[in-house]
Amino acid sequence: MISVRGVRKAFGSATVLDGIDLDVHSGEVVSILGSSGSGKSTLIRCMNGLEKLDGGRITIDDFDVSRPKELSEARKRSATVFQLFNLYPHMTAVQNIALAPVEVLKIPRKQAEADARTLLDSVGLSARADAFPAQLSGGQRQRVGICRALAMKPRYLLLDEITSALDPEMTSDVLAILAKLAHDGTTMVFVTHEIEFARTISSRIVFLDKGQLVVDLPTAEFFAADGGMAKPRIAQFLSKMRKD
């Protein structure tokens, strides 16, 4: 379980997260919605230990991400897919995927690369396995990013606006992969602006506004007129997103 308790984070005088409480249980798909600057990406960065907390506590399967000795164990249990892919440009798709399994999990290189090719095949990229990131389209890069995360066999997948840099066609390719992962029972925390997709695959939806958690509701309840939609801020946000 990912447990977030009273998390606070500020950059200078700007408070970005203000007392966030959240639990993500095994098998859940939790979508985090909110307008730009609401703290969604910062929350993901706090979960994977990239940002130091100013208060509160985050544990992944009881390993505290704020404690250096426990962070590596927490990171073995979760994997992140980034908005701008963050692939290593000097490595091929296969090498990008196999790097962490070889270096961190100590899987023999041949085995890790064979696993990487299997993963690439599963996302329709077997023909591009030996291409460098510069030779791939945005959608292909993001699919490599997803494979890189899956290669670590994580219990939790953290996805930070992974379709926001893609055009609609590429977005649908990537979302199809996520839908399959959700169907297979992969636990995911999904920061997104894709409202309809979040509605389709999420078990719960969390809404952040100005660093505060406004609601944390099962998906159906979130979109119900007497549920999340009853909150003026959420109704306003959803209305604006649908217009866009």
Place this chain on the structure above:
Amino acid sequence: MRYTAFTSYDIVLLAQGLGVSLALFLATTIIGLFIGSLWAVIRFYRIPVLAQIVAVVAEVLKNSPVLVQLFLVFFGLPAFAKINVTPVEAAVITLSGNTAAFVYVIAVSAIESIGRDQIEAARVFGLSRWQILRRIIAPQAMAFAIGPLTGLLVNQLQVTSLISVIGVVDLTKIGNILNLRTLKPFIVWAVVGGLYYVMAKLVAFGGARLEKRLRAHTAWKGL
């Protein structure tokens, strides 16, 4: 009159001088690359005290004439530190230090040119600092640095000619000896200059080949 004529042995002398220049260049390049890279890593990890010392030493070395550094090492070490050094030792110390200072500057900018997003990605997948340095930073930093490093090494090759002033019998010193004996400066210095030119072109050629290999990942081969 016959004393001023060129002999076949002059070719042997030139080859010996060339060998000394090349050996010093290679030795000081290897030492300089190692020390300069090490200093850059110290700076990258912001190791307290050491990072500041390295910055000051590099600043002094790259902003003072090599000839002055050479004299300070050759005459200063025996006078002030009671350490006697041979001309070759003084040349190795000076040129290595000078090369290291410039390698440091190039390596620091090469490391800083690597996107933090890649380092963050490696961190969240659990790679250690050493693994990140070895697998992510070093290969890319080398690709970025190889162009400026080639330029630096071509320049450092020419700088080796200064060591003749403290008595190292390198290519320039041999040129000086032949010039004094034959009194044919235009021929002697044209030959010596030609040999330096060929060596410089070889260094540049090797650097360009290596750069092409290291930057293979930037080649666009179409979708």
